[in-house]
Amino acid sequence: MELGGKSVEGVQFTTPFFREEPRPIVQEFIKAYKEKFNKEPDMLSAQSYDSVLVLADAIKRANSTDKEAIRKALSATKGFEGVTGKFSFDDKNEVIKPVIITKVENGKFTYVKSQEYK
Numbered sequence: 855m856e857l858g859g860k861s862v863e864g865v866q867f868t869t870p871f872f873r874e875e876p877r878p879i880v881q882e883f884i885k886a887y888k889e890k891f892n893k894e895p896d897m898l899s900a901q902s903y904d905s906v907l908v909l910a911d912a913i914k915r916a917n918s919t920d921k922e923a924i925r926k927a928l929s930a931t932k933g934f935e936g937v938t939g940k941f942s943f944d945d946k947n948e949v950i951k952p953v954i955i956t957k958v959e960n961g962k963f964t965y966v967k968s969q970e971y972k
Contacts, residue, residue, distance in 0.1 A: 855961060863961075868953040870938045871900035872965055875954075883937045897938075904936035939968065 855862055873884055873894065883903060887895040895903075911934060912927035913919060932942040941951030955966040 855958060862958045864958060866955055866957045866966060868955055869897055870953060871897040872954045872956060874965060879935060880937050900937045904938050907936055908934050
């Protein structure tokens with residue numbers, strides 16, 4: 855927006871993470887991230903955080919550190935609540951998760967809608 859100025863007004867795009875999302879898990883993550891790193895988290899920070907959380911969840915559900923047991927637990931993940939949304943894995947181990955559509959409005963990113971994406 856700094857470079858585009860008024861030319862980017864109304865532009866829509868997708869993102870896996872929207873900092874203004876009011877879900878408690880998102881706001882708690884942002885607060886903890888800012889306290890630790892003294893800056894706002896970006897989408898890569900949020901996706902990395904979710905990756906660690908879903909892996910830890912799979913290890914816990916597998917009740918094992920065996921890589922095959924963890925792989926099976928990851929594959930069985932359904933409706934995992936992360937900071938980037940609720941996600942699952944399909945029968946081909948592809949992630950199914952929402953993408954967020956945002957828009958530049960009055961010089962700020964605003965939420966348009968969330969859509970499941972595979």
